[in-house]
Amino acid sequence: MALEDQVPVVAGVHMIALYICAVIAVYAALRVITERNSMRKLPFLNVVSFAVTGIIALLLPHPLTIAAAAAYFVGSTLESNAIASTWAGGLKRP
Template sequence: MSSIFGENFDFFSSPFTSPFISPPTESAELAALLCSFIALYAVLRIILEPDVMRKLPFLNVFSFAISGIMALLIPHPLGIIAAAAYFIGSTFESNAIASTFAGGVEE
């Protein structure tokens, strides 16, 4: 793709491509695939587990796997921040659920 000035702007062909940020490597894709298998296993255990208290650790595992996938596949420094924000928010959510089932804060 050329502009009217004759310069080459092929590296701007997609919103996620940049000459400064490289796409994920094969090892990052393999790690993301492993994280997705772990997340799938956690989801299956959450769905099939009848006891609510035994579901909570798998909910944490699922949250860890999703934040790991985000950190591995978003090739931008803001991807790390997004993964960290998701991780922190899901940890707060899991702790709030566990605290509620345990009886809440005693006075």
């Protein structure tokens, strides 16, 4: 919490990082919906979830936002892993 006293949240370094995250999220979302192959969409989906994790972590000056960002990161990674693994056919049953 000591960092907030020194760096104002309304302008400065925080805002540039936030804007970069927003632009990356929009660009990756457009790449996701314009891609034809279903497997090539998954890396851009990961990029979307990384950018949204950055937005969540930088949006509010509150110590619990880092926990929310970590939870979203874990959840989205698990989801895209499950989609990719199911698309590839899953484990071979013995």
